[in-house]
Amino acid sequence: MKSVILFDSTNLALWAEEILKENDITAKMISVPRKISSDCGYCVMIDSTQKQQAEKLLLKYNIDHNEIADLEDI
Amino acid sequence: MNPIYFDNAATSFPKPDAVYTSVYNCMQVGGGNPGRSGHKMSIAAGQLVFKTRKALAEFFGVRNPMRVIFTLNATEALNLAIIGLARKGTHFITTSMEHNSTLRPLHELQKKGLINYTIVEASADGLIDPVKILDSIQTNTRAVIINHASNVTGTIQPILEIGKLCRKNNLILIADCAQSAGTVPIHIAESNIDILCLTGHKGLLGPRGTGAMILSDEFDEQELTPLKFGGTGSLSDRIDHPDFLPDKFECGTLNVPGIAGLYEGVNFISNFPGGIAVISATKNSFSRNFITHAKNQIKGFTCYSDENMRNSGVVSFNIEGISASEITQWLSENHNIMSRQGLHCAPVAHKTIGTFPQGTVRFSFGIFNTFSEIEQSISALSRLVNEK
Numbered sequence: 001m002k003s004v005i006l007f008d009s010t011n012l013a014l015w016a017e018e019i020l021k022e023n024d025i026t027a028k029m030i031s032v033p034r035k036i037s038s039d040c041g042y043c044v045m046i047d048s049t050q051k052q053q054a055e056k057l058l059l060k061y062n063i064d065h066n067e068i069a070d071l072e073d074i
Numbered sequence: 075m076n077p078i079y080f081d082n083a084a085t086s087f088p089k090p091d092a093v094y095t096s097v098y099n100c101m102q103v104g105g106g107n108p109g110r111s112g113h114k115m116s117i118a119a120g121q122l123v124f125k126t127r128k129a130l131a132e133f134f135g136v137r138n139p140m141r142v143i144f145t146l147n148a149t150e151a152l153n154l155a156i157i158g159l160a161r162k163g164t165h166f167i168t169t170s171m172e173h174n175s176t177l178r179p180l181h182e183l184q185k186k187g188l189i190n191y192t193i194v195e196a197s198a199d200g201l202i203d204p205v206k207i208l209d210s211i212q213t214n215t216r217a218v219i220i221n222h223a224s225n226v227t228g229t230i231q232p233i234l235e236i237g238k239l240c241r242k243n244n245l246i247l248i249a250d251c252a253q254s255a256g257t258v259p260i261h262i263a264e265s266n267i268d269i270l271c272l273t274g275h276k277g278l279l280g281p282r283g284t285g286a287m288i289l290s291d292e293f294d295e296q297e298l299t300p301l302k303f304g305g306t307g308s309l310s311d312r313i314d315h316p317d318f319l320p321d322k323f324e325c326g327t328l329n330v331p332g333i334a335g336l337y338e339g340v341n342f343i344s345n346f347p348g349g350i351a352v353i354s355a356t357k358n359s360f361s362r363n364f365i366t367h368a369k370n371q372i373k374g375f376t377c378y379s380d381e382n383m384r385n386s387g388v389v390s391f392n393i394e395g396i397s398a399s400e401i402t403q404w405l406s407e408n409h410n411i412m413s414r415q416g417l418h419c420a421p422v423a424h425k426t427i428g429t430f431p432q433g434t435v436r437f438s439f440g441i442f443n444t445f446s447e448i449e450q451s452i453s454a455l456s457r458l459v460n461e462k
Binding site: 032 | 109110111113116117120121123124138139140307308309310316318320321
């Protein structure tokens with residue numbers, strides 16, 4: 001299953017993508033799914049099994065994020 | 075005949091080949107708008123902007139790349155910093171070596187009755203004594219604005235000492251690094267700089283129309299009020315402008331091709347053999363070489379840059395009996411040598427060095443210049459003097 005990490009800022013999403021990739025987490029930028037938000041930006045898609053690891057990294061680098069939504073839920 | 079380009083303080087030329095190709099590729103292939111959609115081209119453009127943000131943060135010793143705010147140039151960055159910090163009844167300190175991009179916003183704010191400011195006088199060689207800054211501090215002083223390297227004399231200010239005294243006295247330090255970024259090593263935290271303003275098209279070798287305001291990791295961005303509001307690609311459902319970085323100060327579509335070129339410029343400097351210290355030493359030696367030989371060989375030559383002081387590669391001079399504009403035009407037309415005459419947008423600096431209002435001829439050297447070109451320019455100037 002896949003999850004998406006949401007951010008207020010596309011700039012933060014880009015930073016998060018890089019940090020996650022540097023730490024061997026498969027991360028991909030995608031458009032924010034319509035069911036989550038009508039915002040014009042993008043979010044970072046990861047494998048749901050790596051959610052915890054990703055959250056820890058974002059905390060370590062002080063990259064603010066919003067919810068992490070499982071794509072199955074939406 | 076290839077031009078001899080001695081106007082690098084206005085804009086550097088040539089640029090590394092990678093700068094040209096990246097601008098072209100960005101226009102031709104990477105045409106997306108960063109942060110404005112989720113399609114591949116938009117994401118690629120966003121990644122390119124992010125990678126440049128990160129490269130600049132690393133280059134100046136900032137941990138958080140979000141603290142790099144892209145601007146059009148150093149002037150826009152300085153306006154953002156100065157006007158953004160202005161509060162009614164506060165006092166600013168600046169110096170007589172400043173560019174109009176600092177003096178004019180301060181003057182406008184003072185005219186409106188919002189702030190007042192003190193200009194600390196430099197010595198005749200353009201150097202600021204940090205003690206004079208200390209002596210100018212008032213109870214309501216909010217910030218100090220320093221031109222790190224002069225675009226008139228090439229004088230490099232003692233930013234470490236100035237930074238220390240600002241920190242000790244709880245003053246915000248704005249560094250105008252238009253001339254020093256990419257030429258003089260700068261570490262924002264070690265120098266206690268709070269806000270670093272730079273342009274991308276001079277020492278950093280990027281295209282014109284690029285610049286940045288970089289906030290140190292410790293500086294509280296709530297101190298700064300934005301000047302522009304608009305589309306950021308974030309929180310679009312709200313009427314309130316975002317208050318997080320960099321969106322708080324960066325809105326509207328960025329100059330992505332310019333930023334693509336700037337990345338390659340910064341990359342070129344970062345990978346320069348021996349690093350920025352070699353670039354700094356090379357430009358310094360160009361200035362020293364020119365001044366020493368010109369003093370010996372050109373009759374009536376007066377130089378306003380001291381060959382014994384550390385210099386950023388900028389030399390101002392005059393030749394007795396020949397106006398600065400006559401010299402630059404003659405060099406351009408007869409010897410294909412590009413230089414600049416006049417006041418260099420820094421009238422108070424010219425008052426300090428005693429060349430107001432006539433100004434000077436300015437030679438500003440770049441990393442691609444050679445000692446042979448300097449020799450040719452001295453021969454050309456000697457010929458001009460002999461013909462007169």
